[in-house]
Amino acid sequence: MQESNNRSKKKLWLVICIIIAAIVVAAAIFIARYIYISQTEKYEYNALLEEVVGADYDERQGDAVTLPDGLDYTNHNIDFDKLKEYNNEIIGWIYVPNTQVDYPIARHENDADLDYYLYHDMYQEPAYAGCIYVDYANSGDFTDNNTVLYGHNMANDTMFGSLHDFEDETFFNENEYFYIYTPDASYKYHIFAAYQTDNTKLTSAYDFSDEQVYAKYLEDIWNIRTMRCNLREDVELSVSDKIVTLSTCVGSAPDNRYLVQGVLVEDE
Numbered sequence: 001m002q003e004s005n006n007r008s009k010k011k012l013w014l015v016i017c018i019i020i021a022a023i024v025v026a027a028a029i030f031i032a033r034y035i036y037i038s039q040t041e042k043y044e045y046n047a048l049l050e051e052v053v054g055a056d057y058d059e060r061q062g063d064a065v066t067l068p069d070g071l072d073y074t075n076h077n078i079d080f081d082k083l084k085e086y087n088n089e090i091i092g093w094i095y096v097p098n099t100q101v102d103y104p105i106a107r108h109e110n111d112a113d114l115d116y117y118l119y120h121d122m123y124q125e126p127a128y129a130g131c132i133y134v135d136y137a138n139s140g141d142f143t144d145n146n147t148v149l150y151g152h153n154m155a156n157d158t159m160f161g162s163l164h165d166f167e168d169e170t171f172f173n174e175n176e177y178f179y180i181y182t183p184d185a186s187y188k189y190h191i192f193a194a195y196q197t198d199n200t201k202l203t204s205a206y207d208f209s210d211e212q213v214y215a216k217y218l219e220d221i222w223n224i225r226t227m228r229c230n231l232r233e234d235v236e237l238s239v240s241d242k243i244v245t246l247s248t249c250v251g252s253a254p255d256n257r258y259l260v261q262g263v264l265v266e267d268e
Contacts, residue, residue, distance in 0.1 A: 045102075045103060045158070048104075048122070049102060051079070051082065052078055052079040052080075052082050052083055053077070053078055053079075078093050078181055080182075080183040083104055083122075086122060086123055087104075087106065087122050087123060087124055089106045089107055089108060089109060089124075090104045090105065090106055090122060091105055091106065091107045091134065091140045091141075091182060092104070092105040092142070092180055092181055092182040092183075093105060093180070093181045093182075094132060094149065094178065094179070094180050094181075094246075095178065095179045095180075095181070096162075096163070096175075096178040096179075096246075096260075097175060097177065097178070097179075098165075098171075098175050099157075099162035099163065099165055099175075100157050100158055100161070100162045101132075101151075101159075101160065101162060101163065101178070101246075103122075103131070103132045103151075103159070104122045104131070104132065105132050105133065105134060105149060105180070106122060106131050106132070106133045106134070107133060107134045107136075107138075107140040108133065108136070114136045116133075117130050117131040117132075117133035117150075118130045118133075118150070118152070129152055129154055129158060129159050130151070130152050130159065131151075132149055132150070132151045132159065132160070133149070133150055133151075134147060134148070134149055134150075135147070135148040135149070135150065135202075135203045136203075137203035137204070138203065141182070142180060142182065142185075142187060142242070142244065142264075143242065144208065144209075144242070145208040145209065145214050145239075145241075145242060145243070146202065146203075146206075146208045146214070146217075146242075146243050146244075146245055147242075147243075147244045147245070148202055148203055148244075148245045148247055149244065149245070149246050149247065150247050150248070151163075151246070151247075151248055152248065152249070153248040153249045153250065153251060153258070155251075159248075160246060160247075160248035161248070163194075163246055163248050163258060163260050164248075164258060166191070166194035166230060166260050167194065167228035167230070167258075169230055172191070172194055172230040172232075173230075175191070176190060176191055176232070177189060177190060177191060177262070177265075178191060178244075178246075178260075178262055180244065185267055185268065186267065186268050187244075187264055187266070187267045188264070188265055188266035188267070189243075189244055189262025189263060189264055189265065190232075190235060190262055190263050190265045191232065191260060191261070191262045192221075192231065192232045192235040192237070192261060192262065192263055193221055193224070193229075193230070193231050193232070193259070193260070193261045194228075194229070194230045194258075194259065194260045194261070195224050195226050195228070195229035195230065195231075195258070195259060196226045196227050196228060196229070196250055196253070196256050196257070196258050196259075197224070197226060197256065197257055197258075197259060198255065198256055198257070199255050199256060199257050200257075202245065202247075211239050214239050215238075215239050218237045218238075218239070218241075218243075221237075221261070235263065237263060241263050241264065242263070242264040243261055243262065243263050243264070244261070244262050244264070245259055245260075245261045246259065246260040246261070246262075247259050
C-alpha cells in the first residue's frame with residue numbers, strides 16, 4: 001500500500017512538473033514573440049520617420065532639433081503626400097520632445113469600428129501596438145475645444161508608453177511643449193497637466209462645445225489631486241482656448257487612464 005502511494009505521489013509530481021514546464025515554455029514564447037513584434041514595429045516606425053521627415057530617432061534632442069537638409073522640428077516638414085500613399089486616413093503627426101512620441105495620427109472613417117487603430121498600424125495592417133488615433137467624436141482638424149488622442153501604453157515605451165515620463169515632477173517641469181502637424185498647419189501646445197484618472201470617455205461624458213460645460217471641465221482640472229499628478233498652475237485657461245488630451249492606459253491600474261494635456265499657444 002505504501003509503495004502504491006509513493007508511485008501515485010511520483011506520478012502527481014511528474015504531472016505538476018510537466019504542467020509547470022509547459023507554462024514556462026509558453027510564457028517564454030509569448031515574451032519572445034512580444035519582444036520581436038515590438039522591436040519590428042519600432043523599426044518600421046523609425047524607417048518611416050526617416051522616409052517622411054528625414055530624421056532618425058537617435059538624432060532627436062530637446063525642443064528644437066536641426067535635422068538633415070535644414071529641417072527643424074519647430075517647423076516640421078513632413079511628406080504628407082507620401083503618408084497618404086500609405087494610408088489616406090492619416091490626418092497629422094505628433095511629436096513630444098524627449099519622449100518616443102513621434103508618430104502619424106490616424107482617424108478611422110468607419111464609425112462602426114471606433115477602436116480600429118487600437119489593433120491596426122498606420123498601414124492598416126493588424127498590429128499589437130496599433131497607431132496613434134483621434135477620438136471618433138472629434139473633427140480631426142484640431143479645431144475642437146478638446147481633441148482627444150489615444151495610443152497604447154507599450155512596455156518598450158513606444159506609442160504613448162513614454163507619456164508616463166511626465167509622472168516625474170522634474171521631467172514634467174523641464175518638458176513644457178508638444179507639437180502637432182497637419183498638411184495645412186503646425187500647432188504648438190503648452191503642457192499644463194499630466195495625471196492619472198478613471199477611464200471616463202471624455203467625449204461621451206462632456207459636451208465640450210457647450211461653453212459652460214467646457215468652463216467647468218477646465219476649472220475642475222486644477223482641483224485634481226490623484227497619484228503622480230503634475231499641474232502647471234501658472235497657465236491660465238479660458239473657454240476660448242483649444243486643448244489636446246493625450247490618453248493612454250495605466251499598466252498597474254487597467255481601469256484608469258493617464259492623461260497629458262496641452263493648450264494651443266501657437267499655430268501657423
